[in-house]
Amino acid sequence: MFCGAQGRLTDEHTFGDWLRKLGYSGAGLREIGDPPIVQNAGPFSHKLKIVCANCNNGWMSRLEQDAKPLLVHLFRAHGRLIPIEEDAQITLARWAYKTAVVCAYSDKNQVDAFPEEHRREFYETDQPPRQTWVRIGMMTVPSDPLKGEHLAAYQFDSGVDTVTADEETSIDVPWYRTTIRLINVVFCVMGSVTDEIKMKEQPDKVFRTMTQPLWPVRRPTIWWPPIASQPLQF
Template sequence: MKLKKACPFCSKSHPDIHFTKEHILRDKFNSLFPETPSHITWENKTRRSDGGFNIKPIVIPHGPFDSTVNSVCNECNAGWMNTLENHAESSLVELFYARRNFPSDDNLETLAFWAAKTAAVNALKHRDNLPGFPIDHYAIMKTQLKPPPLTYVWYCHTAFNQNTYFRYYRAGLPGKPESSFHITTINIGHALFSIIGSSTHEMNEELMPEIELRDRLYGRVWPEGARHSRPAVTIQDKSHLIKIGELISSHYLL
């Protein structure tokens, strides 16, 4: 029997709810960040079983603020998610245009929550039964209205990027399908958010070298209690930008 399609955040299905197109990045940014192009060009990179990679160039005929997924219900979309976007909007625009060097203390949790939610929605494009964004984190965000557990968010400057860079890297521990993680990178204008989320404490411990590396290089936004210094990092080289979204370690299994 085929299971009913359910909203990943609230687990409700039709006829209790209906599904709407949820924007991965808010469509209002089309006017708030008019430098964005009218199309997206990116490379879809997947690892083969032999360890090599398949790389497929993709051109999408709309801008980065037009991308949607049809997996989120109208209640979540128009409710708590819209409220979060409204709370984060002005702070994000300040960061896009480098009017601030780092998020203000009173907005850290809001921006960390926004980054985690955006990573979660983007991950819905990749429903292919491979390990990745922890499934239980969706419901936790909806009920607790804050970043999920075992999630870290960093911030740094980049040279101005009008094209908007989005990268989603996911993997898990060999032979342990319950242990998964994602590294998501979001770069708009001068603002870059790097997000790591793990499904288990074991996976989180395996990722500590990656977490500690980012703590040395970038400003920790979340969790606040363990935040390190806030280096005024500016990334000019795109190759360095790409490395933020990739692992230094090589023993994870896609």
């Protein structure tokens, strides 16, 4: 999925098993795909056979370990403002991109959601691809009387925009947008698939108030959660 190597594939958790070990688990219903397939299982037990052992036990494992204390700190903020320094912003952005790609493989209709060139670039540079933006926000954990707390969710959208490169040239630019919620933390991963024109992130005013940019890094320190004008909807 990332390195392109041929050979035996290993199981990768959609969301890290360390979450279950921290107590974010319990019996319940898990919904996979669109339209959703409902399974009786904990939210952090789902695994996919999609990556090689070298990736799974190497850089992917290290990335989970690097992101784990940062994510747990946000989970347990309890209303406090949390500073996220530049190194932490990069780690969270890398984790969000990796997790967004893995989540896409939960739905067989979305296996080509992330273009191969972006997955290879991520693997080779150890950073989210060019023409990609990652933002972070917050929302409360929704709860259902039958299903219990909804601890994690994933949503994917894609499309094609026509961009005017100059007065005579228009280019069709495919794009994708992935939203991930893990406990109370929300990540939005957006990408444009083109080498012909440099795209710019253009979030609307409301979205800017509800999220902070993680990638590309813009400030040495950002504060989470953002000051939102309205609750972030998923």
